[in-house]
Amino acid sequence: MTALCEIRQLAVTYRGETMPALKGIDLDILGGERLAIIGESGSGKSTFARALAGLLPDGAVVAGSLRWSTGQPRAGRDIGFVFQDPSASLNPVLTIGEQVAEGARRHLGLSRRQGEARALEMLERVHIPDPAKALGAFPHQLSGGQRQRVAIAAALAARPGLLIADEPTSALDMVVQAEIVALLDELVREGGMTLVFVTHDIALASGFADRVAIFRDGMLVETGATGKVLAKPQAAYTAALIASHRDLATPPLIREAGR
Numbered sequence: 001m002t003a004l005c006e007i008r009q010l011a012v013t014y015r016g017e018t019m020p021a022l023k024g025i026d027l028d029i030l031g032g033e034r035l036a037i038i039g040e041s042g043s044g045k046s047t048f049a050r051a052l053a054g055l056l057p058d059g060a061v062v063a064g065s066l067r068w069s070t071g072q073p074r075a076g077r078d079i080g081f082v083f084q085d086p087s088a089s090l091n092p093v094l095t096i097g098e099q100v101a102e103g104a105r106r107h108l109g110l111s112r113r114q115g116e117a118r119a120l121e122m123l124e125r126v127h128i129p130d131p132a133k134a135l136g137a138f139p140h141q142l143s144g145g146q147r148q149r150v151a152i153a154a155a156l157a158a159r160p161g162l163l164i165a166d167e168p169t170s171a172l173d174m175v176v177q178a179e180i181v182a183l184l185d186e187l188v189r190e191g192g193m194t195l196v197f198v199t200h201d202i203a204l205a206s207g208f209a210d211r212v213a214i215f216r217d218g219m220l221v222e223t224g225a226t227g228k229v230l231a232k233p234q235a236a237y238t239a240a241l242i243a244s245h246r247d248l249a250t251p252p253l254i255r256e257a258g259r
């Protein structure tokens, strides 16, 4: 696999802060891989995901380089982004159909009718029950898991090559979590997309990620093939993270979700 993005010495300092939230990150994102960014709260995972997507807030100072093999990608078009809380990322006063169609219409230049057809297709792909009816529904009429499916449909509607999912399941209960991870896995495989999956849950990531990157205090501690890192972590911190996870000895969630 060739590098989709070569990240070198990436550092991010938020406006008004003296300490960088992220520093000295050297990492290649490989085309077509499923990469999990793992770390505890405050380790810089979201900062990394936002820096990658060009979605940092105004005033954040970025140092280092991101070299894309595809040319500079645009968030929404070339990069789809799924956030932790689907309620916050969906507009409560727009129908599901309008929201899923919006990105496709804007970025693919589709007509209203084509946008609606694309929205229907996407709702089918994310397995929303009765997708034709869901087109006209509002977010509050769906469950949390269904809302996250809609957010995923919206993120993928413009056919991005890279999907970044930032803790997309942490607002959901365990069963729904597993279903959403299985769905992301399925969609990324089908579409030949690259997935960057941000999570604090090393067990969840181990079920489907090809590679893991372990973050701590704004730095990259360790990276490698998932099986290798889990079996033989190089860093003491990674070993502690694995040891502290009570679920790691049991089969990963995603396999329980019905594959």
Ligand SMILES: Nc1ncnc2c1ncn2[C@@H]1O[C@H](COP(=O)(O)OP(=O)(O)OP(=O)(O)O)[C@@H](O)[C@H]1O
Residues within 6 Å of the ligand: 014, 015, 017, 021, 039, 040, 041, 042, 043, 044, 045, 046, 047, 048, 057, 200
């Ligand atoms: N907009 C912001 N302004 C100032 N500091 C921020 C901002 N966003 C995040 N930070 C700080 O940057 C550091 C890294 O935060 P980040 O959200 O990237 O971590 P994280 O690993 O994603 O954590 P969590 O899982 O809790 O979201 C933290 O110290 C956080 O307080």
